[in-house]
Every structure is written in structure tokens, then in C-alpha cells.
Amino acid sequence: MKHLLRALLFFVLALVAWEALFRAKIWSPVLVPSPVSVGRYLYEAAVDGTLWDATLVTMRRLLLGYGFGIALGLPLGLLTARFRIVKDTLGLVALGLQTLPSVCWVPLALLWFGQSETAMFFVVVMGTLWSMIIATDNGVRNVPPIYARAARTMGSSGLQLWFRVMLPASLPYIVSGMKQGWAFAWRSLMAAEIYVTILSGFGLGNLLHYGRELNAMEQVIGIMFVIIVIGLLADKILFSPWEKFLHRRWGTAK
Amino acid sequence: MTLSTELQSETPSKLSVQHISKRYRSGGREVHALDDVSLEVGEGEFICLVGPSGCGKSTLLNIIAGLEFADEGRLYTAGAPITGPGRDRMVLFQEAALFPWLDVLDNVLFGLKLKPGLSGAERTEVAQFYLKLVGLEKFTKSYVHELSGGMKQRVALARALAPNPRVLLMDEPFAALDALTRQQLYGDLQDIWQQHRKTIVFVTHNVREAVCLGDRVALFSPHPGRIKEQFTITLPRRRDINSIELARYAIEITAALKGDARPSDEYAI
Numbered sequence: 236m237k238h239l240l241r242a243l244l245f246f247v248l249a250l251v252a253w254e255a256l257f258r259a260k261i262w263s264p265v266l267v268p269s270p271v272s273v274g275r276y277l278y279e280a281a282v283d284g285t286l287w288d289a290t291l292v293t294m295r296r297l298l299l300g301y302g303f304g305i306a307l308g309l310p311l312g313l314l315t316a317r318f319r320i321v322k323d324t325l326g327l328v329a330l331g332l333q334t335l336p337s338v339c340w341v342p343l344a345l346l347w348f349g350q351s352e353t354a355m356f357f358v359v360v361m362g363t364l365w366s367m368i369i370a371t372d373n374g375v376r377n378v379p380p381i382y383a384r385a386a387r388t389m390g391s392s393g394l395q396l397w398f399r400v401m402l403p404a405s406l407p408y409i410v411s412g413m414k415q416g417w418a419f420a421w422r423s424l425m426a427a428e429i430y431v432t433i434l435s436g437f438g439l440g441n442l443l444h445y446g447r448e449l450n451a452m453e454q455v456i457g458i459m460f461v462i463i464v465i466g467l468l469a470d471k472i473l474f475s476p477w478e479k480f481l482h483r484r485w486g487t488a489k
Numbered sequence: 490m491t492l493s494t495e496l497q498s499e500t501p502s503k504l505s506v507q508h509i510s511k512r513y514r515s516g517g518r519e520v521h522a523l524d525d526v527s528l529e530v531g532e533g534e535f536i537c538l539v540g541p542s543g544c545g546k547s548t549l550l551n552i553i554a555g556l557e558f559a560d561e562g563r564l565y566t567a568g569a570p571i572t573g574p575g576r577d578r579m580v581l582f583q584e585a586a587l588f589p590w591l592d593v594l595d596n597v598l599f600g601l602k603l604k605p606g607l608s609g610a611e612r613t614e615v616a617q618f619y620l621k622l623v624g625l626e627k628f629t630k631s632y633v634h635e636l637s638g639g640m641k642q643r644v645a646l647a648r649a650l651a652p653n654p655r656v657l658l659m660d661e662p663f664a665a666l667d668a669l670t671r672q673q674l675y676g677d678l679q680d681i682w683q684q685h686r687k688t689i690v691f692v693t694h695n696v697r698e699a700v701c702l703g704d705r706v707a708l709f710s711p712h713p714g715r716i717k718e719q720f721t722i723t724l725p726r727r728r729d730i731n732s733i734e735l736a737r738y739a740i741e742i743t744a745a746l747k748g749d750a751r752p753s754d755e756y757a758i
Contacts, residue, residue, distance in 0.1 A: 379586075381584055381586040382586060382588065384556055384580075384582070384586070385582065386599070387556065387574045388554055388555075388574045388578070388579060388580040389576070389579070389599060389600030389603060389648075389652065390574070390576045390600065390603040390604070390652075391599075391603060395603070399599075403588070403590040406590060483632065484589050484590050484591075484632050484633075484634075485589045485590075485634060486589075486632065486633075486635070
């Protein structure tokens with residue numbers, strides 16, 4: 236409770252300082268809007284629905300691409316861990332492409348798929364997939380060999396061994412891979428939305444982009460806030476339960 | 490299958506190790522881990538394999554478990570050749586090797602779930618029976634990291650006993666525990682073994698431990714790994730590790746062991 240109050244006080248003071256700077260008129264109000272006008276923009280965008288629509292469009296793109304990237308990356312990561320030949324081929328590709336900032340996929344996606352949802356999907360998948368493959372592969376390789384030995388003496392083998400032992404045993408690595416994949420996907424999607432306009436839907440990145448075009452600084456800052464809040468919520472909703480699970484079972488530090 | 494028949498001990502198995510040899514490369518050197526080792530273990534016998542590090546005793550245990558394969562020789566349990574891991578031979582490792590993502594009960598259920606012919610409720614009942622046997626019936630919902638080292642090995646013992654194996658293979662299971670916990674487990678293991686007869690092969694480098702637990706102690710010598718000498722321990726059960734009679738055996742075996750010890754080798758007496 237004490238921590239919460241302290242944090243709250245800090246943010247109130249920051250807002251007051253911001254408003255004071257705005258009133259001092261050191262910078263042009265076009266460049267530094269008042270917190271009140273940012274608040275007003277957010278309120279109006281929420282009331283007329285643009286904010287919800289944009290959030291929905293963005294979240295749909297993100298979850299679709301992210302979900303697909305995880306669903307594809309996990310089995311591929313298991314394959315690279317299991318088969319040497321997959322490790323030497325796909326594993327190397329993943330290692331290389333993972334170092335590529337995922338926004339670098341945007342030009343290629345546009346050329347291949349045009350200004351379409353498919354392009355957005357592609358960029359998000361590329362952001363997620365490679366780090367998921369590497370995290371899964373890494374997770375399986377770090378499973379203590381004694382687990383597999385113990386399981387085999389109890390009659391576990393083949394797929395049963397993989398799904399009941401190797402996969403759960405590598406969960407700590409897989410969850411941190413999912414987190415990293417999320418961060419990459421989120422960043423690359425924002426970059427893509429700012430970079431290209433797709434008529435099938437305006438996401439938060441588009442609103443940010445138009446805010447700049449219209450010199451509507453309160454819109455730019457307002458949308459940045461929304462993006463931060465979504466990032467924080469995603470962490471709480473998507474990853475907190477997993478981390479609690481890991482903490483409870485493995486006894487690792489939070 | 491009813492629960493009572495499931496809980497009834499299967500006949501412990503006779504174990505036959507015939508002319509086993511095993512070499513492997515380690516750090517560019519060829520290690521002759523086992524050289525023509527033969528060993529007969531009777532039904533329900535408790536045998537301890539003792540020797541310095543590198544004498545091949547753990548390798549032999551792994552080969553019996555089906556986790557490693559011999560270059561030459563044959564192995565049989567109850568007359569059937571050993572070709573890989575099997576539910577008739579359960580292993581207890583030095584580390585408990587419990588699964589952290591499962592609670593205690595589910596850890597014990599892991600092997601049981603792979604055993605056909607039991608309903609879910611029966612499996613749970615069997616698991617709880619064995620957890621009670623090792624004194625951990627109150628910890629079914631605990632997670633592995635919440636248990637002490639001794640409790641972990643008790644769970645591992647329950648997990649190994651639950652599918653009702655005919656042979657129990659133990660690879661220095663108590664080596665990482667403190668002395669007090671260890672002594673308690675010596676007593677409990679002897680009690681459990683006398684109630685639920687299993688053929689037990691127990692690897693250790695602690696001579697007293699071997700004398701305390703085994704009907705027979707097989708002494709291994711290294712480079713190449715061979716059985717040097719065997720001792721039959723006729724002390725009455727349940728044996729106390731601190732008794733003088735036990736110490737006499739231990740001194741005799743340690744003297745035999747030191748015959749081929751290098752100065753760097755240490756033995757716990």
C-alpha cells in the first residue's frame with residue numbers, strides 16, 4: 236500500500252510539473268501540449284469510438300500473428316532440439332533471422348503482400364517465430380538429462396516422453412521465449428502500422444502516424460500512453476499467470 | 490485387476506549378469522569400465538556394489554536398468570533378457586530426479602499412469618499407499634522445491650515402488666543427504682524391503698552403508714572394472730549402522746578395498 240501511494244504521488248507530481256511547464260510557455264503549445272488536452276483527446280476518441288476501433292484492429296493483428304508464431308515456433312523448436320539435421324539447417328536460419336530487427340521485414344512484406352492484412356500478419360509472425368524456435372530449442376537442451384533417464388526407467392518413451400517430460404521441463408525457457416516474442420511482435424507491429432496505411436483497418440500505429448501528420452501532438456502523446464498501457468496489461472494478463480505457475484512449481488524467484 | 494492384488498508384491502526377480510564387458514572413450518582415453526563381470530542376485534536379495542570411483546559399479550547398474558548397453562555379455566531378469574528400460578526394474582538416482590512441474594502425488598503417479606490395467610482412482614490409491622509407506626502422506630500436494638533432500642528421496646522411493654517393480658536399482662541414493670537423515674532412511678528402507686520384498690541392487694562407496702543394508706556386498710576393483718571379492722553379511726535385521734558387529738564387517742571389507750586403493754581415493758567407513 237505504501238509503495239502504491241508513493242508511486243501515485245510521483246505520477247501526480249509529474250503531471251503537475253508537466254502542466255506547469257506547459258503554462259510557462261517555454262515551448263510552443265504545438266510541441267508540448269497540456270496534460271489536460273491529452274486527456275481530452277483520449278476522452279473524445281473513446282467516446283466517438285476511434286480509440287476502441289483502433290485498439291481492436293491492432294490487438295487482432297497482434298494476437299493472430301503472435302498466436303500463429305508461437306504455435307509454429309514451439310514444434311519447430313522441438314524439432315531443432317530433437318534432430319541434428321533440423322538444428323543444422325532451420326536452427327541456423329532462426330539464429331540468423333532472430334538478430335534481424337523485425338521491422339526490417341516490413342519492406343519485404345509490402346512488396347510480397349501489398350498493403351494488406353497479410354503483410355501485417357507476416358511482420359508479426361516474423362517477429363515472434365524465430366525467438367520462439369530458439370527459446371524452445373534452448374529450453375529442451377537445458378533439461379537436466381536425469382529427467383529423461385528417470386522417465387525412461389518408468390516406461391516413458393517417444394512422444395509421451397516429449398510431451399510429458401521434455402516440454403514441461405523446458406517451460407521456464409519457453410515462457411521467457413514467449414515474452415521475448417511478444418516484445419518483438421508488439422514493436423514490429425507498431426513500426427509497421429506507423430510505416431504503412433492499410434485501408435482494411437486503422438490501428439493504434441495509424442492513429443499515431445496521423446497525429447503527426449495533423450500536428451496533433453495531444454493525439455500523438457495520448458496514443459503513446461495507450462500503447463504503454465496495453466504493453467503493461469499484456470504482461471499482466473498473458474505472462475503473470477505463467478510466471479506465477481513457474482514460481483510456485485519450480486520455486487524460482489519472481 | 491483389484492487394488493489388493495495390485496498392492497501385493499510381485500515375486501521379486503532373480504537377476505543374472507553374465508560376462509558383461511563395457512568400454513567407452515572418455516577424454517581421448519579408452520576406459521575399460523567393466524571386464525567380464527558376472528553376478529547372480531537371488532530373488533528378493535539385497536546386494537550392495539562397493540568400490541572406488543571409476544570401478545564400473547554405476548555403469549553396471551545403468552546396464553541392468555537398460556539405460557546403457559554392454560559391449561559383451563548377457564543379462565536376464567526372471568529368465569528374460571534385458572533389452573532396454575522396463576517397468577520391472579525401477580531406478581533410484583543420487584539426485585531424486587523428481588519433476589518440478591508436478592506435485593508430490595503426480596510425481597508418484599507418473600510411472601503408474603504408464604502402467605496399463607488400472608483405473609484412475611486405483612492409481613491414486615496405490616500412489617497414496619506408497620506415499621504413506623515412506624511417511625509422506627501429508628505432503629501429497631506439495632511441490633518438489635518445498636521438500637528437504639531426505640523427503641525428495643522418499644518421494645523418489647515411493648515413485649519407484651509404485652509400479653510394483655520386481656527389481657529396485659539404487660545408485661548412491663543417500664550420498665547427498667546429511668548423516669541423520671541417512672540413518673533414518675537406512676532403517677526405513679530395511680523395513681520397507683522386509684515388508685515388500687524386492688530384489689535390490691544398491692551402489693555405494695560407503696562401506697558401512699553397504700554392510701548395513703546388504704545381504705551381500707560385492708567389492709569392485711577399477712581399471713578394468715571387476716568384482717574382486719564378495720562378502721555375505723549375516724547380521725540380523727534391522728541393522729543399526731552404529732553397531733560394533735557392523736563395524737567389524739566394515740573394517741574387514743575396507744581392508745580388502747585398500748588393497749588396490751591409490752592414495753587419492755578416500756573411503757567412508
